[in-house]
Amino acid sequence: MKQETVAKQRGYNVLTVTDAKEIVSHWLAGIDLANATELGLPEVDDRYHIWRVPVRSPQGSPVGEVAIDAYTTEILPAKTTRAEIITARLLRQDEQKVKRKRKPKKEYKLSQLRNTIGWGDCVDLVDDLPSDSIDLIFTSPPYFNARPEYSQYEQYETYLLKMRQAIGSCHRVLNEGRFFAINISPILIRRASRNEASKRIAVPFDLHRIFIEEGYDFIDDIIWLKPEGAGWATGRGRRFAADRNPLQYKAVPVTEYILVYRKQTDLLIDWHIRNHPQPEVVADSKVADGYDRTNVWKIQPATNSKHPAAFPQELAEKVIAYYSFKNDVVLDPFAGSGTVGAAAANLDRRFVLFDSNRAYIELMQEAVVGWKNIDPRSVEFAIAGRSKD
Template sequence: MNFERGTTNRAREISLKWISENLTDSKEVISLGLPEYDDRFDAWRVPLHHQNGKKVHLGEIKLNNQAESIVGFTEVSLIKERIKKIKDHKPEKAQKRRKTLFQPAAIPNQVILGNSLNVLSDFPPDTAQLVFTSPPYFNAKPEYSEYVDYQDYLDFMGEIIKKCHEILSEGRFFIINTSPVLIRRTSRNTSSRRLAIPFDLHVIIEKMGFEFIDDIIWAKPEGAGWNLGRGRRFKADRNALQYKPVPVTEHVMVYRKKTDKLIDWNLRNHHDPQLVEDSKILGDYDVTDIWKIHPGHSKIHPAVFPDELAKRVIQYYSFKKDLVLDPFGGTGTTGRVAQKMDRRFLLIDNEIRYFHHMKNYFEQLEIGGRVDFDIHESFQIK
């Protein structure tokens, strides 16, 4: 739709008049955002911001398709409540801005046997430029990991996430692959229990200083989850209330370390512009938030994610030469793929079998650069 040159100005004028009439006591702290035409609703929208330096969103004014009259707006009482909340909030002490990104420390590829809570404490800020991991699923596979109770598991994960936040570079990404877990029933007279792990972890991750960006769905081929037994009873009986779909998806949850800087800042202030250029994604890419990938398999580990999943995450969310951290290294998928994609890696795991598996793999490579192997002082044989 074509608009005359003065449409934007008219939208501003009408919006300012509405503010003067309806928010008289607060008009000095309100500024207008850029008026934009919303083609889905054939209307103009004018954002309202608070002039506190951060342009906190207060609401919006909606005008007709020619920006001639107001057809909707955020409730005045809600706008006033948001202004009051900002006024009552004590501003945090301003932090000194960095003019440029710190050049990543020259940390070589490392595989460490030990408890991640202890190991990560040894590393300084800006160690990692991407965290990608798939944590243990609470008591889903006892041979892999067991916790006292679900809260114990969540508390443990919270501590790990906090440590990752401390050593992740500003504005960089924390990506975690999880899915709901079925806790099998203990007897025929009890029900199984399904834990919404991704959603419980989401609350914890945000509290630890990360901003939610995306929830990418990893979709496996139909039938991939049939071995779990979920849905078999419904297939046989077809009774209402018994329906349970076979799970063939997992959540790849994407977060960014909170910062007042846009992602462009990470691009413009990178210590090596050529690496930014060399890391561009060329050719086909995933347009939607559904990634169709076959699951991974391992005779050593009961819950590996596929190389292809790691490849996409590393390609989309890091630059070449960045260090990729996986605090639950497992059999080394993240490190193996990172190395192939010209990234460095830091893998940590507390299971000696996986440590030896990773050590054997990387030692047999003829190329790929130096890899250090270390047994942390915190390691204890189970």
Template sequence: MEKDIIYNKSCVLMDEIPDESIRLIVTSPPYFNAKNYDHQDQIGRSSNSYEDYISSMDPVWKECFRVLKPNGKLCINSPILPMDKKTMNTHHNRDYLNINNDIETNILNNTEFFRYDLIIWDKGSTDQLMMGSYPHPPNFYGLNTIEFINIFVKDGLPEKMDKKTKTNSKLGKNEWREYISSIWKFHPEHDRAHPAPFPVELPLRLIKLFSFTGDIILDPFIGSGTTALAAKMMKRHFLGYELNKIYIKLGKKRLKQYQSD
């Protein structure tokens, strides 16, 4: 199996990856009709409805299950997404899509994954105020400063690792105590080159928790390569899928810059 590669193709069929060969998948799928990734086959942008968007990811999650080793983890970062009226207008107030919950429901109903954990990512304060009916009641809107990291597991016993690999992958006590918290607090990344990047801290923590040095970390929606960067920082390898060639180029540039530092 190849490693340290971003494939310029859809992740609906990841036939480059053998069955049960990956220990950890970290990803954040494209948002529904909110972020334009400039590709006709993009999940979300070309969907006819929100329901189609959610179901269009089912083949991806089934492929993730196929390639994961027994006891392997699938970690999905997703938000609650307020929709503008031009995109969705079903009632007087704005539509508020719980992408995390709807992806979870589909995964548990349509795959053999089990729920493992749910982490709330507290992104802190924001300057993007939702005015609603301000300064008067009754329609004040929350600031939407959290996202979710939903973790699923493939049933089975964990692989036995040699002592050296386990030692090299060991977490410090303070790290461990912080990472097992149900709420993670760190600021989002603001990168104009990619419409929806998550900060490297997010995959970094998941990689430390759920993989060993030398493992291959998979991201089926790798975007500008943040998961790949985190993998290399933690002495792991990566595989990714991305439709947009501009983002692939950006990801390679980030990796090259890190390796040259």
């Protein structure tokens, strides 16, 4: 029986060496190098979900490499040899001189996106957004199968692959040097019977690796501390409280993480403050006194009768106030009841909210009526696969 290729198994859009060569040939034609070069054998690198295609001179010597995003089919500039370097190598010029040439001045990008609510798989919806159109991402994805209401993943690996696709596609739309904060915590998989042990899965640590591999730098681990009673409902720690046998000790979880990442860049954070085209907006966005000085934030959990896993608006407001300017666009790809949207509107930011569950889309559409300064008729409605409705 013919074995499935890795590209097929992973569900890539670039499936074969011919596909990869075609994409690169097209790219080389666009920079007038198609006739001056030849392509080596493309290789798929499924750790990073990319195809690497060697570029050679007509005499066969290596002059560069082009990397293609195996899912989106895009050329990845950060992992691809620059056109000037390929040219220098073909002409046997001093490539160090080319490398030393001053890089073009970066321009601050102001997003044109309007407030949007989108229904469908967030990876498809994010793929419909323009590159560099989002200024901050704050989200709380499904914690694997922590909630029976949406335990949709058969295997943990399938869940991690979905998270990788989401984190990877968000990278393209996030503006350079901007932040992606994610609320996540280890989860407990309850035991199926009395003879089996329950299992903890350290989801944050697996997601951390994915963020780094997808092109983000780690910035902070913020601890959301809930009152002690909050964790008791998990049932953890009850057995020990009764018996006090060593080895049976289990800490009652009263924290969650807010892991903060920044899209990789060589720009200093100051650059965004100094180059913002509206200095008055920067001045108006200053964080007020009474801000959190440490990485432990004490916040009461939310109670939302309409969504089982909503986080508190106070949490979203802190993240938005600390990591964005007024009028910025804040994306929540797993938006649920739309807490991030309410917080963004309250702090005069724009919002882009996606969820795959139609019921939560309706919930957000109802709620938006009450959000600060939002005319519900002005909110765009997107459906995955269709850019706009």
